[in-house]
Amino acid sequence: MSALEIDNVCKDFGTTRVLEEVSLAIDSGEFLILVGPSGCGKSTLMNAIAGLEPVTSGRILVGGEDITWRTPAERDIAMVFQSYALYPSMSVRGNIAFGLEMRKVPKAEREAAVERVADLLQISHLLERKPAQLSGGQRQRVAMGRALAREPQIYLFDEPLSNLDAKLRVEMRTEIKKLHQRLGTTIVYVTHDQIEAMTLADSIAVMREGRILQLGTPDEVYNNPVDKYVAGFMGSPSMNFIDATLQGQAGDYRLHVITDGEEELVLPWPAERETPALAEHVGGTLTLGVRPEHFAEEDARLGDRAEGTLLSARVSVVEPTGADILLQLPLGDGEVTARVGPDCRVRPGERLDLRVDMRRGVLFAADSDTRLA
């Protein structure tokens, strides 16, 4: 039995359909992240789970029970809002205890819950303050405390970190992960930040235009994207897309890429990554997807033992990030980004030999953006 099951949910606002037959299920203790660009329907789906928006059709089940038409109060769900939505007139203590008070929990139990949660989140010293007297990070903690105090079946997080500055965001991210590991709670978490999605999730649902494009583990979504959109959305810097024509036959496919206008670059497609779908596209144009880290600087010491296909290109921009260096190189019609080690001494304008790991590349149909191999 799933902790949460969404069954064919559709949602219309007037004549626009914002959720299109969304279905998913998560187990108890699972951390699900809904990720996608703004307007993809992820917040609407969240509100539907919370009961703040009625769905047009479909069912929502929590612990096997159909809660589609229950009021938010009748669902055993807590939510952390992007704006925190702390009750301004109440102290932190009042904020955390409010949900329990509304559910007629005895005062002694309420006090115990507040103490427990305050301890957990290290906000015991703030309990008597009003929200206006707290910093952004502290408000964030109180908002989480309010959700934790009730010990609901499901926690919803609606972009909880997007109002924090970069450093605090990373800290809180780790803290949320720790909390989840400690408490084993079931969480649905909405974000547009794909790094948050990768780091926190047990499973990721990538959404676009009201549909779930892919639902899978972070590893699946990152390394085995279902289409070009998912591939481009996950990862930073994002995946490079290179147009190429497919030549050869099964067992010996080659991708022909035009570089610098005159010389042609031929990349053999590894036999172990062949799929039957490729046969129909021989002679046609495909899009090759290669992530920046799939490039590596040619290491002369390895000689013939080096893996990957050798190519050489003129570096146009060098961007050191500290941990490594991002290079911009013209390849095919546009430029690609390659991530190399911090010791690379190449300067803009110079030629550099690189190896690209084709076994980790992916192929999409150029017209439909669907995955071919």
Next chain:
Amino acid sequence: MDSVIRSRTPMARVWRLLLHATLLLAALWYLLPLAVMVLTSIKPLEEIGAGSLLALPENPTLAPWLKAWGSACTGMRCEGMSGYFWNSFAIVIPAVVIATLIGALNGYALTKWRFKGAELLFGMMLFGCFIPFQVILLPMAQTLGWLGLSSSRAGLIFVHVVFGIAFTTLFFRNFYVSIPDELVSAAKLDGAGFFRIFWRILLPVSKPIIVVSVIWQFTQIWNDFLFGVAFSGYGAQPVTVALNNLVNTSTGVKEYNVDMAAAMIAALPTLVVYVLAGKYFVRGLTAGSVKG
């Protein structure tokens, strides 16, 4: 120490002096009527006949105030303003409280529990702000008759509440629009219902707009004469009606000092309300207009 950097040339100083002098004169000019009223109200009647309006009283006396309060004639009765003064409070306080409460509930429902036609309903309620009092006199008299409330204090309160709701709804609706909906969503998930959310979450943050609503309603209703004279019964007439009767009662010599004292008694409560809550009034009117 003032906090403005300004030029300090001799010419600039002259201009400043001129500016301040003008402002001072204007202030005095506006204070003049009040000064005349106060001065007249503490002069014996003989002095008023003899001296100038602005002359200081030679034998100041509180007798006109006492007479206006306790024994001046308002029409047939000669019991002063005191009874009517309390009458006014008995009308104003319930009317203000009820209209403010209903306005707050309306504003809350219109913004946080949006329903089909909410905007249209609000637009129609706004219409109530533009209806002149005179237009509704006859229909309202008819309605009060049907309700069995004609010529009673309850009837007058009812009229003021009905008229006030348009304004109070406008105030609260515009105030609650600026309060994030997520607060209400959070409270819903916490298990609170319609009235609980209103009472525990919205009302405690509504102080500035409550003050605006109270001041507005208080001055409107306290200063109302037309409804007071048309709909109140004989025993429930407000202070404004009494003032009119007192000034228009003509038996013998016109007692200007008593008239002035009575006028000031009638105006005092609104003044007190402004002084006590004035700073919240401005704050409330501008609340939400600037992102805080």
